[in-house]
Amino acid sequence: MCAHFEAVYDPERLRKTFKLTLPEGGRRDVWPSYPAAFIRYPRPLTAPAAAAPAEEVGGGREALLGRFGLIPHWAKDAGVARHTYNARSETVASKPSFRDAWRLGRRCIVPAEAIYEPDWRSGKAVPTRIVRADGEPWALAGLWTGWRDASGAVQRSFTLLTVNADQHPFMNQFHQPNEEKRMVVALREADFSTWLQAPLAQAAALVCASPAGDWRADEGEPSPAPA
Incomplete structure (x- = not known):
């Protein structure tokens, strides 16, 4: 699971990597219910996506x-966000909190x-900062x-998808020994x-663990949890 991440906070870095403008108002250290940037494709899908030209900003x-x-649209209040920050890939299509977003293709980065x-x-x-x-x-x-x-x-909101990491050479060292290991x-x-x-x-095929060589534990001090 991932309940805490550091958002891309530098507008130039977001523009360089994602070719987009950073929206105002996001937090740098992000915990459940905090605001942060997410990326979506706003136009209706009319053709398979191989296909936005590279030069298109x-x-x-x-x-x-x-x-x-x-x-979810049926929630009585926004407090549910404190419990829906991760969506398990194994149950995302059936769990009430996530199934509509999954079925409707509301995928984001x-x-x-x-x-x-x-x-x-x-x-x-x-x-540990990763x-x-x-x-x-x-x-x-x-x-x-x-x-x-x-x-x-x-109000817009988002969740991160997770997959099992019990056999992942890097991410299986995190969380308690008797817990299932998960990773974004x-x-x-x-x-x-x-x-x-x-x-x-086609998109669902991308929901998998990435190679251990892509991940590194940083030596920097982690930020504290919110009070």
């Missing part, structure tokens, strides 16, 4: 602000500089949706259009 995508933790997970190899939880080995930002696979609050205003889904740039635009079966 952002490939027709847009970066928006959303709450970390999916708020969440730009992140780092994720945080607890390393239990010492017998105690040591918060970055891409090549120093580039993560492009994490997620789902987004919209929710109308009591005033009628629409990291996308390659070549797969952005497929994830955002392709038919469901």
Whole structure:
């Protein structure tokens, strides 16, 4: 699971990697219910996606602000976001909180500089900052949706997809020894259009663990949990 990540906060870095403008108002350290940027494809799907020209800025995508933790349309209040920040790939198509977003193809990319997970190899939880080995930002696979609050205003929100990591050479060292190991889904740039635009079966094939060599534990101090 991933309950804490560091968003891409530098507008130039987001523009360089994703060719998009960073929306205002996001948090750098992101915990459930905090606002952060996510990337979606806004136009209706009319053809399979192989296909946004490379020279098209952002490939027709847009970066928006959303709450970390999916708020389904039927939720009574936004507090549900504290429990829906991760969607298990094995149950995303059936779990009520996520199944509509999955069925409707509301897939998104969440730009992140780092994720945080607890390393239990010492017998105690040591918060660990995990970055891409090549120093580039993560492009994490997620789902987004919209929710109308009591005033009628629409709030967007998103969740991160996770897969089993019990056999992953890097990510299986995190979380408690007696717990199932989970990890977020990291996308390659070549797969952005497929994830955002392709038919469901084609996009679902990208929901898998990425190679251990892509991951690295950073030596920097982790930020504290919110009070």
